[in-house]
Amino acid sequence: MVGGRIYFALVVALSCWEMALALKCHCDICTVETNYTCETDGFCFTSTSLNRKTGALIHAYRCLPQWQSFPPENPILCQPSGSGPSDRFQMVVQCCRHRDLCNVEYVPTLASRSDPESGDSIWFVSGTWETALIIGIPLAVGIVLVMILLSVRHQKRRRMINRRVVDMEHNMDSADMPILGHNGVGAACLRDIIEMTTSGSGSGLPLLVQRSIARQIQLMDIIGKGRFGEVWRGRWRGENVAVKIFSSREERSWFREAEIYQTVMLRHDNILGFIAADNKDNGTWTQLWLVTDYHENGSLFDFLNRTTVDSTTMVRMALSIATGLSHLHMEILGTQGKPAIAHRDLKSKNVLVKANRTCAIGDLGLAVRYDATVDTVDIALNHRVGTKRYMAPEVLDETINTSHFDSFKRADVYALGLVYWEIARRCNMGGIIDEYQLPFYDVVPSDPSIEEMRKVVCVDRQRPSIPNRWQSYETLRAMSQLMKECWYANAAARLTALRIKKTLANLDAPEDVKI
Template sequence: MQLTSGVLGCLCVCVCWLLEVRGRRCVFEVSNPRNLAWKERGNVSGSEQLCANTHCCVAYLSLQGGQHVQDYLGCSVMDLPCPLPTCSITRQDEYLVRCVCSSDLCNAIDNITWSPEQETANPLRPGSLVGTEGGGLVAVSILLGCLVFVVTLFTAVKCRHFKDTLLSSQHGHKPTSPSLDLTNMVERPDLDLTNMELHEVIGKGHFATVWRGFQKGAMVAVKVYLAGNEHSFTTEREVYKLPLLVHAGIADFLGAGRLEGGEMVLVLELAAYSSLHLFLTKSSCDWPSSLRLARSLADGLAFLHSEFSRHGLYKPTVAHRDLSSSNVLVRSDGTCALSDFSCSSILYNSQRGPGTREGGPGTRQGGLWTGQGNSGTITQGSLVGTLIYMSPEVLEGSVNLRSSKWMIQGDVYALGLLLWEIWTRCSTLYTGSAVPEHALPYETELGVCPSLELLCLHVAERRQRPAIPKHWEQAFQVFSLEDIVTDCWDHDADARLTSQCALDRLLTLQA
């Protein structure tokens, strides 16, 4: 036992030393060398980059001439969740795709794999050490983390310095007790926000204020949670920390921490055009641009709703539960990314995880709904969401709380409203006439801030929806725009499309 402890103690020393002196090596190639942001990510030597602040390599690919070509290969700007040693892309789309990985030179084009998501009849339970191809490497990594953790318990004095280094280093994952679920969440230490610069407020919500910030040479979005919203902060952080939650349709999560004043903070990618709401307010789009927004939006939601296992890791279904144009970002390439998961629910399969986790804070006042306009959150028990985007069954409180299906169906209802928002600002659909100003769902019929009672009457009882222009009835290939939108916001929740089916229909439309 003493010999084993000694050997493992040396292993602890070696691992900690490596994490201190050796950064991640990534393949480097940039399509626009005039964009100097890559210099802050690490030193470049030929076709390799030695990461300065992160342990993740990243590859961004775009479609050119029918082929996916590299847009940027190199180090990620800050630490991203990258539990897999290989760069695997789950969806092959016509717009920008991305993958991240956690081994040296793993982002080389020849190393990138295309792995369609697959649901198995008997998928792996989180924490399983036996998985698909590559699971052995993940298992070794997990076992190594466990061994290091055990050693630190028995050699606390000798390895105290190295243990602290391992826990605080941003080049590795925090060791986890073998009795805990090792793959349920991507465990990483909080970010050091000592030198975080907050420049200007770019958004305000019910739970937090979003700032434009500067951290480690990069412009980022800093979501500062207001006092008393610890539950919302924890919920959103848990969603972002899920393994395999890496997709072009999901906002990049760079880490969490606390400012010097104690405020809870999430650090996210900074989207070039801010929210979809702000983008549509300022700009109209032609048909190809509108279709790109719609497809990437549906793609992100379909991924969020998907459930799969890969390399011994398990991604459960996630219901967004507050999908609105204010909670969708628009990147510089004109694609959407879902954000703001403070009201979300992680829907674990009963055979795979700890059960459904209900997200979102709420209070109940005499069993009645409470609300704060179209930007507020209303609650009854665990029901949450933005009023004007809530499905009729949620508005009238007629959902089956024994099943989580209604949460997914509510997201699809909101997707229908968002598609309506996007296409009402499509200039191609208004040839010969002015494009109408951006309007929120039901704004024309009910005003800017309709009450809950008015929405219940209009949406649930009278079964009314936002007005669809007559020219939408013209067919685009197999499905018309009207078909897609109305099948998403159908009054019968069971008759609505799935998010994947909505995406499939959108893919049939010609750009």
């Protein structure tokens, strides 16, 4: 018990002795609470250094701990510097410990000499090689650490991003920038770039590539207008592309359409090929761009207005639209799967005619996706509605079950039947051709209201008229039967897009054969 008390007393005495020996120094980086002082078991020091950029002298007042003092009694840092011309460390230090705050009275000055070549005065303080080591070694270690960190970061970036994509981003504004293929030669066309960069995912180009392509497009001429904005023909390295420019108030539609187009495994021959999405802001206005494949035949609406089709082309067009819609509606399971998607605005103006007279479905701004994992329908917040003329009865009378995804698919099939009616009217059979008309052209005005369409479709239960002469031709008779099975008021009784696709695939279409 007595020994413990003696030990405690010794510890207290030693602590008091250490505190009594602590040297107080003026400290320019300390706080006002400490009265700008620090305590040390070593030295107080004052330093003067030169700011290389501004040429201003910087004075520092600090503590130098004993453990940083080497040798302990006369640290190298505190030794007077030499005057050799090679010692050009632009700092001088003075140390003391004879009393508290002794470093306040010191203001070390830098020596100077004239540059023999320029005549300008150059500040310098020469020091020994030991001083150089003290300053240089920590600096060198820091540089090495920074280089290691940068190297690790660079390696990660190389693994995450294709080198070709990085090169395109660095040269984004260069119209002559080559996009290299696997063999090192320039990619021949956009299709090559898509095949090289999507890795088979079908989810669209990487965002950096999209930005690069979009910013190299030259707008040529306007090819269409709509509620969303305008469609332009653009040129990208000699290739035509379609540029859909949304107005700023249609930002939701632009974002939604770009989002849907980049759904995994969506890319398909009968879905309009998506290339890029980009927003361009010059400070006063914002343009929202959606870049897609360009089809010189334009929309199905434009094509049918100026051209007639034979029975073979009619079936080919109808089959390609059904194939595209079937792919949209289909859910593909797996790690590279695709959710089921419903279009919600299928019409002849949203179907593009390709060079081979097959079709591709476009304008996915109102599309909805079905999330099977949580059994919910992903409906985007969008003030737009579908085209009233093509709305299904259950949409017009608001009885559609929006929580049931099949309801949206059945509404698409109804609109598909109306598109088929438009194509069939322009089919040349026996030399008789009907002029192009929109569905219900004879019972509603050019821009019908919801109420007008509801009365015609839901109350009066009218459908587009089918000419009697269609029954005289096998192909037109089969097409008319398909239309009727798409138009049922009972949505559950309508054909599926897959069933329509299979029916058309098996349809023999002899031209101009009367039965």
